[in-house]
Structures are given as structure tokens and as C-alpha cells.
Amino acid sequence: DIQMTQSPSTLSASVGDRVDITCRASQSINSWLAWYQQKSGRAPDLLIFKASRLESGVSSRFSGSGSGTEFNLTISSLQPDDFATYYCQQYNAYPYTFGQGTKLEIK
């Protein structure tokens, strides 16, 4: 199975900050990488797919980069609504695995 490892596990930041979350795959997944946002008690929402493509309706403050085994999610100018848990997911190969999550907290 492809292991997905996110860092950091927890991130404290302030409104207006720029933050970066990293996701590493245990083997190459090309660009078959998605990012989801999950707020407490709710289902995940798709933010980015194919490593850098923004899902329809998602704010342009979110961007993704990377290929192969290392990927980044960047949120520019944090807004109050952005404080949530973020997950990466690879869909390159069966079984389709998620990272353990990065919880973004208000500093």
C-alpha cells in the first residue's frame, strides 16, 4: 500500500497568515493527489485534485503543488473559515489512501 504522510500534524496560525502543509507519498503517485478540508462533525470537502487543480467553487486562496512523492497545500491569507483539518489522498493506485490529517488551529 502507498503510505501518505502529512506534516505537520498540527499547525497554529493567525488570520491573514500564509500556511503550507506537506504530504509525502511512500512511492511515486505522479500527480494523482487530492486535498480535502474537513470541519468538525462534517464530511470532507474536495479542495484540489491532480495536485494543483482547484475544485469548482473553492477559493483561489488555496493552491497545490508537487508531483512524484512530495506535495504541498498552500493557503494564502488565512480566513476564520479556514481553520479545519486537511487531508491528502492518493488516487494513483489501489488501495486509495489518505494522509493522517493536519489540524489547522487559531493561534
Add this chain to the structure above:
Amino acid sequence: EVQLVESGGGLVKPGGSLRLSCTGSGFTFGSFSMNWVRQTPRRGLEWVASIRSGGNYIFYGDSGKGRFTISRDNDKGSLYLQMSNLRPEDTGTYFCARDKGIAVYLFDLWGQGTLVTVSS
């Protein structure tokens, strides 16, 4: 409104069975591959099973092989997960999720989830 709504979760004893349902609305349900994804305290988010739009191709993750059965009824716009021989580690929230493409395994629409608790 485009949405998925799950039901059928609850408390079940180890070794017991449960059938989850998911109903889609606001989109052409029969045109999409559908999936079950669960979130457990032990393993986090985990893809469980997938079924193609016509019901002809079905795949399971390791957690569900031999114990879970995914099925669908496109006329009713519904997806199902029959779970048997349940274990305490199956405890968690089960989401149905729509595939963004044809067997892409990228999930662009999720239900609110249904909680399954396996405990004696």
C-alpha cells in the same frame, strides 16, 4: 440540491451485521461510480469499497474484503453497504462519496455520514 444522505448506522455487537444506505438526489445517480469511505479513530479516513455506475465492477479495500458487500439500485438512486462479522475496530463514521470521474477514486460529493458503533 445536489446531495447524498446516509442512513442505517447504529450500535451492533461484535460479530453482528448492519446494512447502510445512501440516497443521492439532484444529480443523475446512475451515471456515477460510487464509494464508501469510513473514518475511524484507529485508521482515520479509509476507502472501503467502490462500485461502477452499472454495478458491474466492484472493488474493496482490505478492511472490507470478505465481510462487506457494496451494491446499488440506480432506479432508486441508492447505494448500499452490507456489513457482516463486524469488529470493534469497524467503529466509526461511514460516508458515501461520489466519484468525480469514471473509476478515478477522487471524491467530489460526500454524504453527512452515519455512525456505526461495534461494542458488546
